[in-house]
Amino acid sequence: MSKTSPWHSIKQNVHHNNTSCKTGNNIEPENLRSGTGGKPLCKECERLK
Numbered sequence: 001m002s003k004t005s006p007w008h009s010i011k012q013n014v015h016h017n018n019t020s021c022k023t024g025n026n027i028e029p030e031n032l033r034s035g036t037g038g039k040p041l042c043k044e045c046e047r048l049k
């Protein structure tokens with residue numbers, strides 16, 4: 001369980017901040033952006049924190 005700086009996918013409506021998040025780790029590099037994108041935290045990251 002480690003916290004890192006937020007990232008998000010341009011294809012998703014949420015951002016991630018936990019490296020254990022499966023959804024966050026499955027983002028394809030071409031869709032990956034750093035920062036929150038102004039989107040809410042993903043449910044899985046929320047649970048993992």
Ligand SMILES: [Zn+2]
Nearest residue numbers: 016021042045
């Ligand atoms: Zn997540």
